[in-house]
Amino acid sequence: VKSPAAAVAIALGVLIAGVVWFFATQGTGRPVTAVVGSARHIVTLTLGSPRSGDQTVTVQVTDRDGNPYAAPSLAFTAVLPTMGYSSPAMTAVATQGAGHFTAAGVELMTPGIWQFQLSLPDAAGKDQVIVPVSVTG
Amino acid sequence: MRMIMGLRRVLLPAGLVLTAMLTAATPALADGSTAGADVSVAQSLGGRELTVVLRRITSIPGPLHVDVISHAGSPGGVLRLSVSPTGPGNPSAGRPASGVVTSRGSVTLSGTPGAFPAVLTVDRAGPWELTVDDGSQLTRIPFQAYGQVTSPPDKAVYAGFSVAGLCLLAGLLLVVLLGRTRWLAVVAGGMVSGIAVAVTGAILSASLPLPPQPGTQVDSTVQNATDPYAGLGRTGDYSRPPAMLLLAGTTLPTGTATTVGLRVADAATGLPVDDVVVHDSALMHLMIVGPGGGFWHLHPARIAPGRFAFTFRAPQPGHYAVTAELGRRGGGVQMLRSPSGLDATGNATGAADPAPMTANQSRAIDGTTVQVALPIPVAGAPSTLRVRVGDAAVLQPWLGMLGHLIVVGPMPSGGDTGNAAQGAAVWSHAHAMDSQTVMAGGDGMAMEPMVPMAAGANGESLPDETVEAYGPTVGFTFVFPLPGIYRAWIQVERRFGIVTVPVQITVVTA
Numbered sequence: 001v002k003s004p005a006a007a008v009a010i011a012l013g014v015l016i017a018g019v020v021w022f023f024a025t026q027g028t029g030r031p032v033t034a035v036v037g038s039a040r041h042i043v044t045l046t047l048g049s050p051r052s053g054d055q056t057v058t059v060q061v062t063d064r065d066g067n068p069y070a071a072p073s074l075a076f077t078a079v080l081p082t083m084g085y086s087s088p089a090m091t092a093v094a095t096q097g098a099g100h101f102t103a104a105g106v107e108l109m110t111p112g113i114w115q116f117q118l119s120l121p122d123a124a125g126k127d128q129v130i131v132p133v134s135v136t137g
Numbered sequence: 138m139r140m141i142m143g144l145r146r147v148l149l150p151a152g153l154v155l156t157a158m159l160t161a162a163t164p165a166l167a168d169g170s171t172a173g174a175d176v177s178v179a180q181s182l183g184g185r186e187l188t189v190v191l192r193r194i195t196s197i198p199g200p201l202h203v204d205v206i207s208h209a210g211s212p213g214g215v216l217r218l219s220v221s222p223t224g225p226g227n228p229s230a231g232r233p234a235s236g237v238v239t240s241r242g243s244v245t246l247s248g249t250p251g252a253f254p255a256v257l258t259v260d261r262a263g264p265w266e267l268t269v270d271d272g273s274q275l276t277r278i279p280f281q282a283y284g285q286v287t288s289p290p291d292k293a294v295y296a297g298f299s300v301a302g303l304c305l306l307a308g309l310l311l312v313v314l315l316g317r318t319r320w321l322a323v324v325a326g327g328m329v330s331g332i333a334v335a336v337t338g339a340i341l342s343a344s345l346p347l348p349p350q351p352g353t354q355v356d357s358t359v360q361n362a363t364d365p366y367a368g369l370g371r372t373g374d375y376s377r378p379p380a381m382l383l384l385a386g387t388t389l390p391t392g393t394a395t396t397v398g399l400r401v402a403d404a405a406t407g408l409p410v411d412d413v414v415v416h417d418s419a420l421m422h423l424m425i426v427g428p429g430g431g432f433w434h435l436h437p438a439r440i441a442p443g444r445f446a447f448t449f450r451a452p453q454p455g456h457y458a459v460t461a462e463l464g465r466r467g468g469g470v471q472m473l474r475s476p477s478g479l480d481a482t483g484n485a486t487g488a489a490d491p492a493p494m495t496a497n498q499s500r501a502i503d504g505t506t507v508q509v510a511l512p513i514p515v516a517g518a519p520s521t522l523r524v525r526v527g528d529a530a531v532l533q534p535w536l537g538m539l540g541h542l543i544v545v546g547p548m549p550s551g552g553d554t555g556n557a558a559q560g561a562a563v564w565s566h567a568h569a570m571d572s573q574t575v576m577a578g579g580d581g582m583a584m585e586p587m588v589p590m591a592a593g594a595n596g597e598s599l600p601d602e603t604v605e606a607y608g609p610t611v612g613f614t615f616v617f618p619l620p621g622i623y624r625a626w627i628q629v630e631r632r633f634g635i636v637t638v639p640v641q642i643t644v645v646t647a
Contacts, residue, residue, distance in 0.1 A: 007323040014327075034225035034359040037236030044228055050360070064237065081356070081412065082467060084378035084405025113356045117408075129236075130411075131225055132356040 036131045040064060041120050045131045052111050052137055059092055059101040061120060068099025069120065078106055079115045111137040176280055177601055179419040179436040179536055181447050183274045184394065185211040186436075186635070188418070190252070190601055191267065194282050198260040201282075203267065204252040205244045206602060209634035213248030217241070217270045218255050223279070224263035224357040232261060238268075250633030252603050264357045274396070274446065276438030278420070279413075281352030289366055290342040297335025304328035349375055353414055354467050375467030377412065378405035382461050382473035391451050391483035399423075399437055399445040401463070401473075409443025416464030417568075418536040421445055424462075424543055424566070425479070426558035428455025429490040432543065432626040432637055437461075451481035452490075458545075458558035462566060472566075478559050493624060493641035505631060507638050514644045516620040523612040524627050524638055532608030534601070535630035540569030540611035543628075547621020550641070554624060563618055569611035569629075602630060617644040 033046045041061055048056040059076075061069035072094055078087040092101035108114055114135050120127040176191045185207065192202035205216060219242070222235040233239070242255040259265060262284030266277045287295075308324040311317045348365035351357040354375045385398030399421075401410040413420050425433040431452065437445035451457060459475040494500060499508040505527045514520035522542065526532060532539060544565045548557035558564070611629055627638040 004319070004322060007320065011323050011326060032359060033228050035228050035230075035234050036225045037234030039236055042234040042236075079406065079408065081377050081403070081406075082375060084403065086406040086408065113358055113361075115356065132358045133225075134358045134360040 032133060034131050034133060036129050037064070038120070038127050038129050040122065040124060040127050041069065041129060042066075043118060043120075043129045043131060045116055045118075045133070047133050047135075050133055050135050052108050052135055054105045054107055056102065056104045057092065057106050057116065059103075059116075059118065061099050061101070061118075063122075068097070069122075070098045074101040074118060074120070076103070076116055076118045078108060079117055080108075080110070080112050081115060082112055083110065108135050111135050175601065176415055177418040177537065178278050178415055180269065180276050180278070180438055181435040182269060182276055182438050183271050183448055185246075185271065187211065187269075188602055189267070189269060189278060191278075191280050194259060197262050197282055197284055198258065201240075201257045201259050201267075203242070203244075203255045203257060204601075204603075205246070205255070205269070206252045207246050207250050207633070209250050209632060211246065211248075211250070213246045214271065215243055215245050217243050217268075217272075218257060219268045219270075220257050220259060221266050221268070222259075222261055222263060223266050224362070225359045226261070226263075227359055227363075230261070235263075263362050264352055274438060274448070275440065277441070278439065279352075280415075281357070283352075284362070286365055288342060288345065288348075290338040290345060293338030294335045294342065297331045297333070297338060299331070301328045301331030301335065304331060352466070356412070356466065376469040377465045377467050378403055379469075379471055380404060380410045380463065380465060380473060382459075382475050384459065384475055384477055384479065387477045388480050388482065389449065389451055391454050391481045392486035393483075394448050394450045396446055396448050397479065398440075399447070399461070401443050401445065401461075410465065411442035412466035413439070413463050414466050416462070416470050417538070420463065422462040422536075422566070423447060424460045425449070426458045426545055426555055426624070427451065427453060427490065428457070428553050428555035429453050430493060430554040430624065430639060431490040432639065434541070434543070434626075434628060434635070434637075449479070451479070452487045453485045454481050454483055455553060456480055456555035456559060458555050458561075460564055472564065474564060478555070491639060493639040495641045502636055502638060503634060505636060507636065509627075509638065509640055511640060511642055514615075514617050514642060515647050516617050516644050517647055519614050519616050521612055521614045522625070522627070522640070522642070523610055524629075525608075525610045526629050526631055526636055526638075527609050530608055531605040531631060532611070533603070533605050533630040533633070534607065535628070535635065538568040538570065539607050539629065540613065541628040542567040542569070542613040542615065542625060544615060544617070544623055544625045544642075546617075546623030546625075546642075547619055547644070548624065550622050558624070563623070565615065567613045567615050569613055602633075605632075617642075620644045620646045 031046055031048055032050045035044050041063055044060040046058045059074060074092040076090055090103055092103035095102045112135060113132050116131045118129045120129060175193055178189045180187050180189055188206040190204040194201055203218060219238045220240050221238045224235055226235060239260060240258040242257045244253040244255045246253055259282045262282050265280050265282055267280060268275055268277050304324045304327040311320045349355045351361045381402045381404050383400040383402060389395040403410050419436040420439055421437050423435045423437050435447045437447040440446050457479040459478050461473045464470040494509050497510055499506055508525040510523040512520045545558045545561045546563055548561055621644055623642045625640045625642055629636050
């Protein structure tokens with residue numbers, strides 16, 4: 001480098017790269033996956049984009065030994081406790097084989113920590129798993 | 138050469154400043170589990186009144202030290218303890234999913250009051266449940282294991298000093314080894330920028346508010362477990378709707394220990410409330426006023442999400458008014474008065490409840506001399522009640538406080554206290570906190586040491602109830618909203634037993 005101008009250009013380049021890196025790693029819109037277990041089941045819930053609006057929820061359910069939860073559909077509600085809001089009962093249908101369920105168009109109308117409350121009845125009776133997910137604006 | 142000398146003049150002080158900043162900034166970092174102090178949880182489990190103390194967790198994975206403190210009159214026996222994680226996990230974490238027991242232990246109560254220790258293991262940060270099982274009833278106590286958290290200003294400090302250090306090194310290499318002085322502007326600029334960022338971060342680090350705390354303020358999620366600063370804007374208002382108290386049954390026989398179920402439901406959605414946090418050292422404070430003026434202060438066991446249970450033996454037939462105090466995650470401590478209460482049928486058992494103390498008098502209660510100083514309060518103006526329990530400073534903090542005052546009224550003098558309490562306009566719970574209240578009497582009840590009210594930094598914890606060092610006088614200041622006759626009960630802990638002092642106060646119109 002032969003001139004101060006070039007040095008300044010390099011410094012600016014480094015600065016811009018840093019800013020781009022900072023925002024690229026914030027990534028609030030990337031899918032989020034959470035695993036929550038009960039005594040009998042393990043739920044792996046993925047929210048396509050943890051932002052408010054209509055979202056797609058995919059759920060994988062197994063028993064504690066890893067066997068898929070064999071049911072044609074899964075009943076759940078989306079609850080925002082801080083607002084005192086509960087969605088109507090919704091259904092995720094088995095789409096990609098046993099134990100995999102998908103629900104599209106789940107309306108998360110405002111940011112907050114939402115709870116997906118899933119009912120998992122089986123031969124032993126009722127079971128419920130609650131999966132909390134942070135949803136941003 | 139002059140250039141190098143000049144550089145040295147700049148770099149040497151810069152290096153010293155940098156070293157000083159690095160060492161000086163460290164204590165100010167908001168690293169670590171500042172929220173992780175000891176947690177005391179009172180539990181009325183079966184026939185025992187216990188306090189379960191979860192000591193501060195200092196490393197994860199690491200030990201969880203639990204002390205079970207038994208009270209006078211609690212029988213000996215074995216309590217089985219276990220912990221299970223309850224929160225959401227990351228699929229790549231490689232640990233078993235939450236919902237199953239990961240560690241077990243037990244304590245053997247000797248029958249003598251005191252603290253009985255056990256050690257369990259926690260393997261991850263996030264929400265947990267400690268189950269205490271006496272063989273016939275169990276309680277599930279939620280608690281939070283806090284992991285290490287680096288705040289954004291702390292990250293700026295680390296990044297800034299790293300950049301400054303690299304620039305310093307690069308500058309030295311360029312000038313000393315390669316003789317390239319033209320680069321100095323860039324390198325020195327980078328170093329100054331790095332130090333500026335780091336110093337700004339260090340100054341902000343100590344004063345910026347903490348992010349919403351998973352467990353006490355917001356639900357734990359996968360996102361806030363790894364970075365509580367991520368995602369949500371910090372509005373400062375995390376409160377939830379009020380709760381409703383539902384008694385499973387409203388009748389019980391006299392003289393028989395009966396398990397009464399309670400449900401707590403959200404007033405907006407009707408869903409079970411499973412976000413009850415430890416408030417005043419208990420998940421729920423249940424207060425019962427009986428027909429003969431008897432008073433019970435119980436801490437129901439949490440048997441399932443939104444479901445509690447307590448064991449109650451009603452001595453006399455009649456109505457028992459029931460009120461619960463609890464706090465939900467996000468703030469908002471609330472008092473839930475059961476609209477039904479409990480009705481006991483059968484014959485009276487045991488001795489009649491002692492009459493309330495009505496003036497400045499003394500009386501032996503449970504073998505201890507109790508002296509009360511009751512003012513004649515004016516409605517709407519603060520008045521101070523004081524009580525001296527025994528002669529020595531051996532009172533123990535109970536539920537984090539030196540004393541508790543429960544005031545119910547106005548009500549008719551004498552008669553059925555349970556029914557009167559059910560419909561009473563005022564139902565309050567005040568705490569004894571300061572020495573000023575005791576001093577205000579000016580009648581020779583001397584100033585005593587008081588329980589510290591705030592935990593220190595770095596996870597220091599308040600004295601628990603094994604510390605017998607306070608009192609013997611406690612004072613309460615309360616503003617009676619309405620004139621009339623009030624029943625009140627003052628409670629303190631002495632020699633691991635709860636002393637309950639019944640009083641009656643007549644409040645006059647201004």
